[in-house]
Amino acid sequence: MTKDITLTIDGKEVSVPAGTLIPDAAKKIGIDIPVFCYHPKMEPVGMCRQCLVEIGRPAFDRTTGEAVLEEDGSPKINWGWKLETSCTNPVSEGMVVNTKSEKAVKGQNEMLEFQLLSHPLDCPVCDKGGECLLQDLTLAHGGTESRFNFDEKRHAEKKVALSDLIWLDRERCIQCGRCVRFQSEIVGEAVLGFEARGSHTQIMTTSEPGFDSAFSGNTTDICPVGALTTAQFRFGARPWEMEATASVCTECPVGCNTVLNTRRDVKTGGKVVVKRVMPRQNESVNETWICDKGRFTDFSADSRLTAPSIGWTDAIASAAQNLSAADEPIFVVDGSLPNEDLFNIKSLADEVGAKAYCYSEVGGGELTTKSGTYGKSGAGDAILVIGSDLYVDAPIFWLRAKQAVDRGATLIVATEEETRLDNFASTVVRDFAQGLEAAKEAFSKAENTVILYKGDDALAQSCADLNPTSLVGVWNDANTQGAWEMGYEAISDLDVLKGKTVYVAGKSALVASALEVAKFVVAQTAEDVQIAVSITEASGSKCVTLPSRNISESLGTFTSAERRVQLFHPAVPAEGDTLPGFVITAQVAEKMGVTLDIEAEDIFANFFDLSYADLSKTNPEEKLLIGGNCYENTQGVGVQL
Numbered sequence: 001m002t003k004d005i006t007l008t009i010d011g012k013e014v015s016v017p018a019g020t021l022i023p024d025a026a027k028k029i030g031i032d033i034p035v036f037c038y039h040p041k042m043e044p045v046g047m048c049r050q051c052l053v054e055i056g057r058p059a060f061d062r063t064t065g066e067a068v069l070e071e072d073g074s075p076k077i078n079w080g081w082k083l084e085t086s087c088t089n090p091v092s093e094g095m096v097v098n099t100k101s102e103k104a105v106k107g108q109n110e111m112l113e114f115q116l117l118s119h120p121l122d123c124p125v126c127d128k129g130g131e132c133l134l135q136d137l138t139l140a141h142g143g144t145e146s147r148f149n150f151d152e153k154r155h156a157e158k159k160v161a162l163s164d165l166i167w168l169d170r171e172r173c174i175q176c177g178r179c180v181r182f183q184s185e186i187v188g189e190a191v192l193g194f195e196a197r198g199s200h201t202q203i204m205t206t207s208e209p210g211f212d213s214a215f216s217g218n219t220t221d222i223c224p225v226g227a228l229t230t231a232q233f234r235f236g237a238r239p240w241e242m243e244a245t246a247s248v249c250t251e252c253p254v255g256c257n258t259v260l261n262t263r264r265d266v267k268t269g270g271k272v273v274v275k276r277v278m279p280r281q282n283e284s285v286n287e288t289w290i291c292d293k294g295r296f297t298d299f300s301a302d303s304r305l306t307a308p309s310i311g312w313t314d315a316i317a318s319a320a321q322n323l324s325a326a327d328e329p330i331f332v333v334d335g336s337l338p339n340e341d342l343f344n345i346k347s348l349a350d351e352v353g354a355k356a357y358c359y360s361e362v363g364g365g366e367l368t369t370k371s372g373t374y375g376k377s378g379a380g381d382a383i384l385v386i387g388s389d390l391y392v393d394a395p396i397f398w399l400r401a402k403q404a405v406d407r408g409a410t411l412i413v414a415t416e417e418e419t420r421l422d423n424f425a426s427t428v429v430r431d432f433a434q435g436l437e438a439a440k441e442a443f444s445k446a447e448n449t450v451i452l453y454k455g456d457d458a459l460a461q462s463c464a465d466l467n468p469t470s471l472v473g474v475w476n477d478a479n480t481q482g483a484w485e486m487g488y489e490a491i492s493d494l495d496v497l498k499g500k501t502v503y504v505a506g507k508s509a510l511v512a513s514a515l516e517v518a519k520f521v522v523a524q525t526a527e528d529v530q531i532a533v534s535i536t537e538a539s540g541s542k543c544v545t546l547p548s549r550n551i552s553e554s555l556g557t558f559t560s561a562e563r564r565v566q567l568f569h570p571a572v573p574a575e576g577d578t579l580p581g582f583v584i585t586a587q588v589a590e591k592m593g594v595t596l597d598i599e600a601e602d603i604f605a606n607f608f609d610l611s612y613a614d615l616s617k618t619n620p621e622e623k624l625l626i627g628g629n630c631y632e633n634t635q636g637v638g639v640q641l
Contacts, residue, residue, distance in 0.1 A: 007095040022086035037176040038087035039627035052083040052107035058094035128226030130239035163211035173227035179219035222628035245571035246635035249294035255560030256286040260571040288630035291395035306576020320591030326501035334506035335477025338556030341581035357491035358483035364460020365484035373562040374450035378407030382446035384439035388454035482559035526550040548581040566638035
């Protein structure tokens, strides 16, 4: 157990675990020490010198080792003759720190003046305006006028493409090194670096293609100025113009917590649209990071169907009539649907005695419902990644596996092709049987064991036979685990739908596949249905399409592959006459003589013995770990089943 250290900062006493750095200890009692290069998730480097403070340490008698006391009996404090960088100093017992003394403030102000010497006056047009650390510190600590000759300001290249996604403005860069250190320390992909020296130092990419990393967007969040921007959001909006809504990423089964920033957009005729996706802190899921796949999700769908072609009344009646008339209707979904949609569909299927399937190319869903998270795996733990290229399938799982190795975990990778995780594994094989054998040996010596797999039922069962602490399926969709928790049967071959009447709900690709073999399809989808329409015309099958809302328009929950249930909220108005999926199912059910709930929270309470209030609980301690523009989690960290 870590020992607590008591110290005094600006006259306030605080106790923190040993090893805590001064800025983090200060933050715990509401004192913000100005920093640029320091980030709570990276090793301190003291590069920017902005966090200068006065530090005093208790005096000890060198002969006896006893504390030296003042006349009044208080400990004598030895003060250094110079200011010190607080970010490189761990706390010590009895330490006294002055962050607002005349000497400390003078040092901080002078360092800030150096940062501003050649910084461009871009604030009116800079994307970082309104959430820029340099702006905030200048307001708090900067002088009223510059002593530097404007004509002598140094200029640098202003629009450098590090990749197709990330732009660098070298003139704004203050060389704090956060981006370089993030890529090398956190991600383990040193694709950024410094070149040249002195006043000519600048950031450059060392990879081909440029900035070759699935986590590049995070550098724009932690950049304390507007030097790094995304091509997608550049000049797109000002931060204060946008609303922020808590959501959950749907691009893979990790369940990263996100925030959707929205604003009315002139290019869409004044519609409220998602302008950017930002990370929302959840230390148990994605910490303060998201991958580029989730960050650059496109929420626009110009060809999306926004109302049934025959009107809602007729569409619902037609769907109910055909399902009621069918001898053996079949209900099939995929993992893109929220839990609320899944539950109402499963409930309707059960009421009419029909089969309810979840389409998944990855098997073993019934095995993962007995498992859990691998959280903060480290020394003494063993991890097997088999059948999946996590870097492609679930990048944050990849990052967490890499970080587990950093903490001392044993990692075994068994994949058919080379992956980026191979560089961090202690054992790499290209044969699944060999991987399972290697894991069996490693697991026999480990305290906590984890398997992340992607494969068929046979591979899933082989993994389960190793009896890991956590068995995690790397599903293709965000909420496939939610379907398994509700008892859906797995289906990977849609031939079972041949000649049947089918209620299919999910992505347009699933709808299209069902139309190729089914006789009549009730299609509930929030995606583009043009492909479905063309297949209907070609195959001769009949279809009624019920357009549902997508995640940015609705309220609901997802269950991650690690069985964490999390809440998302509507960020933009619903498109056209679309309805929530669970409402559509309830209306169809009503026409079939079955009563289902139509309120999301009521539906949720029926299947997890939880409430939305349970999911909305937060951890106020987490915000101390934010360094950059990640959103604090005030909407809930979810519940681990």
